[in-house]
Amino acid sequence: MVLGETCMSATLETIRQMIAEEFQLDHAIVTADATLESLEIDSLSAIEFMFLLEDRFKIDFPEDKAKIKTVGDIAIELDKAIGAPSDERKALARS
Amino acid sequence: MKNLNYPGGRDAVLLVHGLCSSPLEMQYLGRQLSKAGLAVFIPHLAGYGCIPGESDVRIGRWEDWHAQVARHFDALKLHYRNVSLCGLCIGADLCLSLAAERDNEVAAQALLSTILFYDGWNISPFRALLPLAYHSPLRRFYPRYRERSPYGLKNERLRKWVEQEMKQQSQSSVGAAAIPTTALYQAELLIGHVKRLLPRVTAPTLLIHAKDDDVASVRSPDYVAARINARVVRQCRLADSYHMVTVDNEKEVVARRTIGFFREILGDIPSVRLGLAGTSFA
Numbered sequence: 075m076v077l078g079e080t081c082m083s084a085t086l087e088t089i090r091q092m093i094a095e096e097f098q099l100d101h102a103i104v105t106a107d108a109t110l111e112s113l114e115i116d117s118l119s120a121i122e123f124m125f126l127l128e129d130r131f132k133i134d135f136p137e138d139k140a141k142i143k144t145v146g147d148i149a150i151e152l153d154k155a156i157g158a159p160s161d162e163r164k165a166l167a168r169s
Numbered sequence: 170m171k172n173l174n175y176p177g178g179r180d181a182v183l184l185v186h187g188l189c190s191s192p193l194e195m196q197y198l199g200r201q202l203s204k205a206g207l208a209v210f211i212p213h214l215a216g217y218g219c220i221p222g223e224s225d226v227r228i229g230r231w232e233d234w235h236a237q238v239a240r241h242f243d244a245l246k247l248h249y250r251n252v253s254l255c256g257l258c259i260g261a262d263l264c265l266s267l268a269a270e271r272d273n274e275v276a277a278q279a280l281l282s283t284i285l286f287y288d289g290w291n292i293s294p295f296r297a298l299l300p301l302a303y304h305s306p307l308r309r310f311y312p313r314y315r316e317r318s319p320y321g322l323k324n325e326r327l328r329k330w331v332e333q334e335m336k337q338q339s340q341s342s343v344g345a346a347a348i349p350t351t352a353l354y355q356a357e358l359l360i361g362h363v364k365r366l367l368p369r370v371t372a373p374t375l376l377i378h379a380k381d382d383d384v385a386s387v388r389s390p391d392y393v394a395a396r397i398n399a400r401v402v403r404q405c406r407l408a409d410s411y412h413m414v415t416v417d418n419e420k421e422v423v424a425r426r427t428i429g430f431f432r433e434i435l436g437d438i439p440s441v442r443l444g445l446a447g448t449s450f451a
Contacts, residue, residue, distance in 0.1 A: 098175065098200060118193050118416070121330050 085156075086149040089127075093145060096123060106146035113145075127152060170213040170220040175199050177208030180276070180435055181249040183242055184211040185260035187282075188356055189219045189226065189348045195257060198415050201424035207431065208249060212241050217352075228351040231359035238263050239270070251276035251435055254372075255427060257415055258282050258384070259356050262363050265393065268374075269366035277434040279375040279427045282321075282412050284385040285360055285392050289412065291319065291383035321383060321412030367393060373401035375430040377423055379410040403430060 086106055094101040097115060104113065110120050120142075124135055127148070133155035135142075142148055173192045182202055184195040192199075192211040199209040213220075214237045216229020245252045253276045256264035261280035268275045320335075322328040374397060376390035387406065394402050405426050410417040 096200075098203065116193055116196075117334075119196060121327070122197065122416070125326055 085153050086146065089145060089149045089152065092127075093123070096126075104145055106144065106149070108145050109143050110145070111143075124148075131156060170218060172213055173199060173209075173211040175203035175209040177203050178206045179249060180206075180251040180253070180431075181208040181210065181245045182253045182255055182431070183238070183245055184209060185214070185238055185254070185256035185263050186211065186218060187258035187260050188217060189352055190258075191218050191220065194413065194415055195255075197420055198255070198424050198427065201421075202255075202428060202431075205428045205432075207253075207428075208245075210241060210245060212237070214238070226349060226352070228349050228355060231355040231362070234263055234355075234359070235266050238267050242267060242271070242274075246274065253431055253435070254278040256280060258284055258412065259359065262356075262359050265363045265367070265370060265397075266359065268372045269363070269369040272369060272371040275372035277373045277375070277431055279377065279430060280390070280393065281377045281414050281423065281427075282382060282385065283376060283378065283389045283393055284356075285364060285389040286385060288386045288388060289382050289384040290386075291317065319383060319411060322417055323379075323381070323409060323411045324416075324418050327416060364392075367396035368398055370397040371399055373430075373434045374399045375403045375405065375427065377405045377407065377414060377426060379407040379412065379414055379417075379419075381410075382412045384412040401434065 090101060090104045090106075093099065093113070093115075094104045097113065097119070099113060115123070124142070127133070128135060131152065133152070135151055135155055142151055170191050173196055184192070184199055184202075186192050186195050192213055195211045199211050202209050214234055216227060217234045217237070219226050242252060242254070252274070254264040254267065255278065256262070258281070261283040262285070264275075264278050264280060265283075268278055318332065319328050320331050322331060374393070376394060378385075378387050378390040380387065390404060394404055405422075407414060407419045407422065410419045414420065414423050
């Protein structure tokens, strides 16, 4: 397994656990392919969850979050965002 | 829009959302109450609530709003040892209306951003005239009261998202872009009814309100606290929120204080889960 895959699987597992806990769902149904809609996570809850991730990991997701449909999509975007410096990190770097 | 319910133990809470909004604005609080061991039911009230994405709202009479809340309360009473109430905005007024009618049956109530006076810092002076317009030909020209920024939200990220939702559709998850004049008129009638009946309210009451509420100042919860006859009245002021306290910056504080209050009144909440999910109390 390459390093990128290891990171992705660790991130995915973190996201799965967080979603299962936050929305009181059976961990087994929170799969990478599960859409937020199929898990009955509405748009308000989804955006609040994204804000929670931004705060917890000190990252910024892209403005357009419409393409995030599945649990796996969140993990992919989180890995991308962790790789990219957030506004806060940029500010720290400048100071 | 479907009703939301979350499993719990032997005690239940009926959550009532705000006027022209939906159960979605109460779901975070509902989930936290459920995690604390309380069964939670959040109904969509016909003629009162709105459906995200749909612009056409047929507003009912406030008496019908009250009757629906009473019916859901009675249904929960059949299954649970204690049933408490929790409402946001006009939903808090509906809780008061029911508590005045069922003084010994309501175990406790948590009232969030209660509105008895539309005197918040973002309310237009013309807003007070809108219910009058209902009685005049003016209602043809002012059929709706358009909500304006900050939409009850101090959280800028969420406000930005709500603004986008309101641009794309007339209804966001936390309320309508514009409220029908008929709804405001019915709300005024409900408020008048509640003010008259406040001395009849004896249920232990928690009032949570933001100091900087943009829709209703702290005059409303203070007015309630001074007039009800509850043996326990607690007030909580939020310093970093506006009107929509169940989704704004301090939603965790709102959940924590509400759970703490229900624990204080109900005693230990059994953690055993008897199950409610999938049960309809409509």
